[in-house]
Amino acid sequence: MAQSNANQTFICALTGQSPLTDPVVTPSGYVCSRKLLLTKLAENGGVDPFDSAGTRRLDESALVELTTGGSSAAAAPPRPPKATSLPSLLGMLQNEFDAVLLELYDTRKALEETRRELSSALYQNDAAVRVVARVVQERDVARGRLEEFLAGDAAQREAAAAASSVPAAAEPQKRGREEEEASSAADAPAKKAKTDEDDASDLTKIPSSELTAMNATWKILTKGRKAIAKLKRSAEETTKNEALLTELADGSEKKVNLGKSNAKAGVLCMTSVKSGDVEYIISGAHGKSAFVYNVSSGQIAATLTGAGGDVNAVDGMVVGDTMLVVTGSVDGFARLYSVPLNGDESSLLGSAELSKGAPINVVIHPSSTAEEARILVGSSDGMIELYKYSGDELKLLTRLESEEGTKYTSGCMHPDGFIYIAGTAEGSLIVWDLKTQAVAGTLKGHDGNPIDCITISENGYHVATSTSSSPNSPINIWDLRKLKLSATITPSDVGSVTSLAFDPTATYLAYSGEESTKVCVVKDWERVVCTFTPPKKGKKSKGGLSGGVAWGGQGFGLKEGEGGKVWLATGCEGQKPVRFWGVE
Numbered sequence: 001m002a003q004s005n006a007n008q009t010f011i012c013a014l015t016g017q018s019p020l021t022d023p024v025v026t027p028s029g030y031v032c033s034r035k036l037l038l039t040k041l042a043e044n045g046g047v048d049p050f051d052s053a054g055t056r057r058l059d060e061s062a063l064v065e066l067t068t069g070g071s072s073a074a075a076a077p078p079r080p081p082k083a084t085s086l087p088s089l090l091g092m093l094q095n096e097f098d099a100v101l102l103e104l105y106d107t108r109k110a111l112e113e114t115r116r117e118l119s120s121a122l123y124q125n126d127a128a129v130r131v132v133a134r135v136v137q138e139r140d141v142a143r144g145r146l147e148e149f150l151a152g153d154a155a156q157r158e159a160a161a162a163a164s165s166v167p168a169a170a171e172p173q174k175r176g177r178e179e180e181e182a183s184s185a186a187d188a189p190a191k192k193a194k195t196d197e198d199d200a201s202d203l204t205k206i207p208s209s210e211l212t213a214m215n216a217t218w219k220i221l222t223k224g225r226k227a228i229a230k231l232k233r234s235a236e237e238t239t240k241n242e243a244l245l246t247e248l249a250d251g252s253e254k255k256v257n258l259g260k261s262n263a264k265a266g267v268l269c270m271t272s273v274k275s276g277d278v279e280y281i282i283s284g285a286h287g288k289s290a291f292v293y294n295v296s297s298g299q300i301a302a303t304l305t306g307a308g309g310d311v312n313a314v315d316g317m318v319v320g321d322t323m324l325v326v327t328g329s330v331d332g333f334a335r336l337y338s339v340p341l342n343g344d345e346s347s348l349l350g351s352a353e354l355s356k357g358a359p360i361n362v363v364i365h366p367s368s369t370a371e372e373a374r375i376l377v378g379s380s381d382g383m384i385e386l387y388k389y390s391g392d393e394l395k396l397l398t399r400l401e402s403e404e405g406t407k408y409t410s411g412c413m414h415p416d417g418f419i420y421i422a423g424t425a426e427g428s429l430i431v432w433d434l435k436t437q438a439v440a441g442t443l444k445g446h447d448g449n450p451i452d453c454i455t456i457s458e459n460g461y462h463v464a465t466s467t468s469s470s471p472n473s474p475i476n477i478w479d480l481r482k483l484k485l486s487a488t489i490t491p492s493d494v495g496s497v498t499s500l501a502f503d504p505t506a507t508y509l510a511y512s513g514e515e516s517t518k519v520c521v522v523k524d525w526e527r528v529v530c531t532f533t534p535p536k537k538g539k540k541s542k543g544g545l546s547g548g549v550a551w552g553g554q555g556f557g558l559k560e561g562e563g564g565k566v567w568l569a570t571g572c573e574g575q576k577p578v579r580f581w582g583v584e
Contacts, residue, residue, distance in 0.1 A: 012033045014033070015101040023066040026063060033098075039102065040102055204437065214417060221415060225458065231505060253533055254580040256580065259287055265576035266576070267572060268311060269284040269312055269548050270314070270569065272550035272551065279295040281578065282325055283314065284314045288305065289303055289305050292346075295583055307329035311327050314362065322370065323341060325337040328358070328359025328377060332359070333351050333354070334375060334394065350394040352377075352387050352393075355379070355399060361378040363377075363411075367417060372390050381407065381408070382404075382405075382406035384420055409423050414460055418435050419440070427451060427467070446469075446473070452497075455500040472496075475488070489511070489520065497513045499548045500512075507556055508521060510551065512549040516531055516532060551567075
């Protein structure tokens with residue numbers, strides 16, 4: 001029997017090694033090396049390493065020793081050799097080997113536990129992402145509903161609340177009630193007239209009836225703008241559009257002289273207007289005149305005279321079979337013209353002298369109709385005035401004033417018609433909320449230099465501003481949603497930037513100066529797609545340079561397959577012709 005035990009081989013359950021010189025058996029039936037097991041117990045605090053729950057205690061007294069030889073006499077252990085001897089080195093290597101095996105066992109166990117924890121964490125993260133996405137979607141829906149609610153007619157809600165809060169007087173007889181109702185009905189027109197008079201007398205507020213009309217237009221324009229905001233182009237569409245622009249720049253230019261022959265050379269302002277398939281350019285110039293040019297036919301459709309000075313601001317809008325054109329001139333007047341699209345002679349509908357200063361920007365509000373036209377005029381003396389034409393004259397409705405001493409140098413209206421942005425001589429942008437008639441924010445930039453040009457993208461997200469105080473001054477790009485500077489363009493070989501314009505799909509920005517016109521990509525602002533043939537350098541005028549740039553044609557389209565021919569027009573102070581690229 002002893003001989004059998006002596007020849008028996010044991011395998012360590014911890015390391016898988018054999019033979020063992022000091023085998024022991026745990027209460028759970030595992031055979032291990034005594035030395036390794038005691039080392040393991042010292043590391044884990046006396047917990048049985050084979051207990052999957054990790055709760056069972058194990059000490060040395062519970063181990064059963066297995067004998068491997070026939071003699072029961074305990075042999076005295078040899079004296080430890082010195083570290084310089086070969087047996088000592090072998091012992092040290094054995095100890096290191098045992099430690100590595102124990103560490104490998106722990107590492108495998110920890111790896112398995114880590115895998116289970118990672119799997120659980122990934123599942124929880126995926127669930128959290130789905131919850132956050134759902135919450136964000138619900139938040140956006142709630143914001144949209146709140147915006148629609150706030151855009152409602154506040155005046156009507158207040159009137160309804162006031163009406164519901166006043167109880168009807170109870171009369172003992174039916175005849176008395178009928179007399180009271182008749183009296184109330186008779187007083188209603190007088191009360192409405194009094195309300196309108198009160199609104200008209202307070203020039204710091206936009207009358208409620210005008211806000212109602214402007215709000216109705218805002219709702220329509222906001223829905224249409226969402227298509228531009230969601231626009232995403234494929235790589236093929238982008239390549240096609242950029243090839244179209246490159247071909248446009250490489251083509252020949254067409255020069256059209258719109259100013260009077262005896263007037264000082266220079267295009268002071270410019271905008272484009274479209275009526276079906278027919279397109280027009282409206283330009284202001286020296287010589288106290290503005291011009292409406294039919295791009296499709298190549299003929300001047302109207303010459304608008306009557307100004308008492310240079311025309312430095314223009315805007316136009318097609319209403320039915322008539323184009324309304326508003327001009328601002330340095331004599332301090334805004335003038336509204338009617339230009340029939342059938343070729344009949346144009347006429348002056350009305351004019352208004354600003355309270356202070358001269359017009360720096362004029363806008364026909366998109367809520368205007370053939371019967372009622374609303375005109376916004378930015379004044380150089382830090383004011384925005386709202387005029388209304390309803391068949392007889394331009395009547396002042398509202399005057400919004402900035403702090404005393406503020407000087408406006410440029411202005412632009414948001415595509416939705418409820419935000420007006422004015423640039424100042426100190427390099428600040430003042431954002432007006434027309435719905436509340438209050439300043440929504442003030443942005444500072446351009447190192448205190450005057451802001452000479454402002455343009456807003458059609459999706460309403462980006463505002464581009466420039467100053468002509470020095471050649472190649474940076475163009476600032478502002479995020480209107482966050483009211484902060486989001487990017488800066490450093491133009492090269494352009495000279496002083498005189499005009500800016502986003503294309504109708506808010507995909508490209510054109511900036512024009514004394515030396516050239518360039519088109520860059522929105523959100524990749526420094527990437528220039530094309531450069532148009534530089535004209536001669538214009539002459540500098542007081543307060544900076546003037547000019548204009550305008551997009552035209554079928555555009556790049558909002559959906560795949562849409563779009564087509566595109567053209568670009570530029571003009572500059574000191575240069576008489578308007579230059580067209582892409583127009584035959």
